[in-house]
Amino acid sequence: MAALAPAPTSAQGEESHLPKAHTFRAWLDREAWRQAIIAIPYLWLLFFFIAPFLIVLAISIGTAQVGIPPVIWKDSFPFGTFDNYAFLTQDDIYWQGYLNSLKVAVIATFFALLIGYPMALGIARASGTWRNVLLLLVILPFWTSFLLRVYAWIGLLGNNSWFNKGLTWILATFFPFWVEGDHIQMMNTNFAVVLGIVYSYLPFMILPLYATLEKLDRTLDEAAMDLGSRPWQVFKDITLPLSVPGIVAGAMLVFIPATGEYVIPSLMGRGDSPMIGRVLADEFFQNRDWPVASSVAVALLAILVIPIMIYNFFQARDARAGAK
């Protein structure tokens, strides 16, 4: 992960300007607390974040066995094997799972951007009080339970709900050739999964977009208007290009978790074409095949490294721009 981190802002640090401590007491006063502040969270993350991941890597090159522990390594060099990774390419369910996940994540990110962009723009263009209220209304769902918001949609999408009936009636009135029967099957479809993901992650799209759009210099718009641009041209030539960092940040914040999503496809999706998060969980909980589950996890991370790096690149660039 080290390479993904934003670069340090300067090589020259701000070491304490006080003289070096010579006594224990002075050390305790000046440096001990500083070292503790760095070391304690650092060690925590090394222990509970890096070490677990190294174990997953190790298990992914082990061999499954019946017994305790359910994984075994070879006695001699090179100790491990890439059979599990080879297995992922052979069985359809794995690469289908990755493909499903990527497909759903791309579609959901697209729709989140489509809905989120004008909303963020609307909030950024609103006046003082309205802006605060609108922002709070975006943040509030983000704080309230993710699981329960998904649950709320399940209630709406069900075949007997007022929403489903209303939608069926509207569609049957205007597009009678589309609708058959008295309801539209929405639950347990990919449509429901995309909708659930867009709904759950929309705040992650809106907030970075808003942060970018709010900082834009409106005098540029006015200058363009004065020079005869139509509002649509102003948007296309000025607002949109300048908001690219926000678009990238928002898109990555939706795309990355959506790819590994487990809860939404389990509750709203089809059972026959699971996304990769579901495949991983089934491999671990039901088949109890640790090596294959671990290699699914490592492969998923390998796929996501590129979007994570794009995200970090833009974040680091943003941080540098902010520092100047």
Add this chain to the structure above:
Amino acid sequence: MRRRPYFLIFVLILGYAFFYVPIASMIFYSFNKSRLATVWGGFSTEWYGKLLTNQQVLDAAWLSLRIAFLSATIATILGTMAGMALARFSRFRGRVLFSGLVSAPLVMPEVITGISLVLFFIGLEFLIGWPNGRGFTTITLAHITFSLSYVTVVVQSRLASMDRSVEEAAMDLGSKPLRVLFDVTLPIISPAIIAGWLLAFTLSLDDVVITAFTNGPGTTTLPLYIFSKVRLGVTPDMNALATIIVLLVGTGVALAGFLMYRAEKKRERDVQMAIAANK
């Protein structure tokens, strides 16, 4: 002269309807008398009453609250330290790795974090005999690990925007670094620390995936209970439970936000007045 942005207003209305109509519908149907969750059968609060006598729900809620309280508190301490380290010490050994470590859990898919933590706990137990089985301890440790990153981000950004001259003034007046930390820095960033704690608390209270991996037999948290129920379909008592949680968390967060906003405004006013008085 400026045209009203009718298109943006239209999208905003639709967008907020998208956000809030499902929740409103869920709250509405929680007062449904009918056993069928989606057919209106008259007003009733019986499902709320049934919920209060459902021992499984009460146990799960109590367990979740304890885990959330403990993990949020520890995550806030660790996250505040990490935020300070990143915002204040621009050079120390392994800083690049450290800032990567802090931001990685924010974007890491939960299934990966979950499976690596559970395999780590099993391995650890195999090697040193601790943690003894999975349950309260392992869930809490896992929740601390993923929520401390969120606290770090909140605290770090507050520290970055803070006026450092106050700290320097205290230093120049002879305060030791630790005194400055407790008397000056921490009080100033306290709104961010509170916000970080609340965020960690709600994240823990809501987590399904990482908890599902790290829990053991007999430790069913509230989200796990809800998840297993929801898989079977929508029921009126789930509507009632969801309504209680959404309203509690919603009002709690809105209230906390309002109080912090007011405290911040008051502090700004005090600073303004102090400056004016010294002119």
